[in-house]
Amino acid sequence: MRAVIQKVTKSSVSVDGETVGRIGPGFMVLLGVETGDDESDARYIADKITGLRIFEDEDDKLNLSLADVGGEVLAISQFTLLADARKGRRPGFTKAARPEDADPLYRMTIERIREAGIHVEEGVFRTHMVVDIQNDGPVTILLDSHKNF
Helix, strand or coil, X not given: CEEEEEEEXXXXXXXXXXXXXXXXXEEEEEEECECCCCXXXXXXXXXXXXXXXXXXXXXXXXXXXXXXXXXXXXXEECHHHHCECCCCCCCECCCECCXXXXXXXXXXXXXXXXXXXXXXXXXXXXXXXXXXXXXXXEEEEEEECCCCC
């Protein structure tokens, strides 16, 4: 499972011109599920997201978590995080899990973040979305449950 976490001052997502999710300060999370991922991958990513200390403390050091600052999460499912663009010009998506396998793990990840006391808004699975991101810092973190990076 892969995630791109962007620390934001605010973020929103809309489908067909209608806003379906909106947060204030927190993380905008793009989440991609890989073929073969399971519950342990969802737990790993959720725990990393809730535990990341990338908000400034009183000394301006990145030392505070979402819970410490009352941050929120906007979660967006994004299979393209598993794209393989090493050959040719058209990326391949064979590593991305099929929707029927990806959706339950995506949901499990979101639920685990909520269980940690974090408010989560989300996009709509398998739809064309427009995501507004006001990256703060900018701070962007890449996570991979298989620890490839």
